[in-house]
Amino acid sequence: MNPRAAKKRGGTISSLLFVVGHPVSHSLSPAMHNGIIARLGLPLHYVPVDLPPGQLRGFLRIVRAGNFLGGNVTIPYKEDAAALADTRSEAVEVCGAANTLVVRRGKLHAENTDGEGFLDALEGQGWGRRYRRVVLLGAGGAARGIAFALGRAGAREIILLNRHPRRAERVAELLSRRYPATAFSGADLRPQTLREEFRAADLIVQCTSLGLRGEWENFPINDVQKTSRFADIVYRAGGTDLVRRLRARGVKAVGGLPMLAYQAARSFALWTGREVPGDAFLKLAIKALKLW
Numbered sequence: 001m002n003p004r005a006a007k008k009r010g011g012t013i014s015s016l017l018f019v020v021g022h023p024v025s026h027s028l029s030p031a032m033h034n035g036i037i038a039r040l041g042l043p044l045h046y047v048p049v050d051l052p053p054g055q056l057r058g059f060l061r062i063v064r065a066g067n068f069l070g071g072n073v074t075i076p077y078k079e080d081a082a083a084l085a086d087t088r089s090e091a092v093e094v095c096g097a098a099n100t101l102v103v104r105r106g107k108l109h110a111e112n113t114d115g116e117g118f119l120d121a122l123e124g125q126g127w128g129r130r131y132r133r134v135v136l137l138g139a140g141g142a143a144r145g146i147a148f149a150l151g152r153a154g155a156r157e158i159i160l161l162n163r164h165p166r167r168a169e170r171v172a173e174l175l176s177r178r179y180p181a182t183a184f185s186g187a188d189l190r191p192q193t194l195r196e197e198f199r200a201a202d203l204i205v206q207c208t209s210l211g212l213r214g215e216w217e218n219f220p221i222n223d224v225q226k227t228s229r230f231a232d233i234v235y236r237a238g239g240t241d242l243v244r245r246l247r248a249r250g251v252k253a254v255g256g257l258p259m260l261a262y263q264a265a266r267s268f269a270l271w272t273g274r275e276v277p278g279d280a281f282l283k284l285a286i287k288a289l290k291l292w
């Protein structure tokens with residue numbers, strides 16, 4: 001609810017929520033959260049905060065002392081927010097990245113709703129939460145959150161492929177200690193490795209920032225099996241290039257918008273205690289993306 005709308009309805013804004021990142025002008029989170037807040041008639045407002053580098057510690061000091069219930073954290077502050085928070089969930093401890101902060105009696109608690117939000121989104125597609133062999137492209141904050149959630153859900157094997165393979169190997173080592181029943185491994189992102197790993201994958205998850213702009217050159221699209229499912233966590237109006245091309249080949253593929261909506265629903269519940277279906281957030285995200 002914007003302040004003018006609140007005034008018109010005779011309401012007042014008692015607390016604030018935020019998304020902090022750099023840049024944040026592209027974020028659909030304000031449209032989703034303010035849409036739900038207006039629908040529920042809550043005295044809250046969600047604001048975007050574009051923070052120049054080096055200022056997160058100072059901003060979080062204001063959040064602790066101010067009129068905030070909490071907020072979201074996006075690129076490039078997910079790791080720093082995890083380190084600067086006063087307490088952390090298990091997902092944040094293991095992944096080292098936070099996408100949600102909750103203010104509790106002047107202290108900041110860090111959460112990561114990306115992984116469970118991703119699984120909620122797959123479930124929303126009728127795909128289920130438990131997989132036999134998953135190939136994850138990337139090893140950044142989002143990939144780590146998703147690998148953690150897939151491991152917790154009982155995936156048998158998770159292979160992380162990353163441009164810097166050592167990073168993928170380190171994540172695999174870390175998660176193997178947490179979930180010994182899941183076989184984690186890490187390797188490079190070269191086309192030949194993708195080809196080999198795609199063969200027996202039942203789920204492929206694209207978690208790199210490639211695809212935000214234009215095409216992924218040399219992606220072995222014809223080696224994705226028709227029996228595999230493909231999830232790109234990046235979203236674009238009309239679908240990412242990979243999602244469009246795979247669907248054209250008859251592969252079941254989903255973009256990142258449902259994940260965005262379902263992780264938002266989980267964050268909203270943490271701040272307000274209100275359980276709102278992820279689909280309600282998704283409808284608002286689709287509407288906002290059309291206006292983008």
Ligand SMILES: NC(=O)c1ccc[n+]([C@@H]2O[C@H](COP(=O)([O-])OP(=O)(O)OC[C@H]3O[C@@H](n4cnc5c(N)ncnc54)[C@H](OP(=O)(O)O)[C@@H]3O)[C@@H](O)[C@H]2O)c1
Pocket residue numbers: 075078114137138139140141142143162163164167189207208209210212233234235256257259260261263
């Ligand atoms: N739908 C959603 O709700 C949702 C949620 C979170 C994130 N996302 C999207 O997911 C993407 C990743 O987010 P993140 O938080 O994980 O970011 P991050 O921590 O910065 O990780 C970026 C990942 O992309 C890889 N990468 C970047 N540029 C590359 C290139 N030119 N070639 C190959 N690999 C490259 C990095 O590989 P290296 O390790 O080798 O650098 C790393 O694995 C972003 O586009 C973000 O918008 C979507």
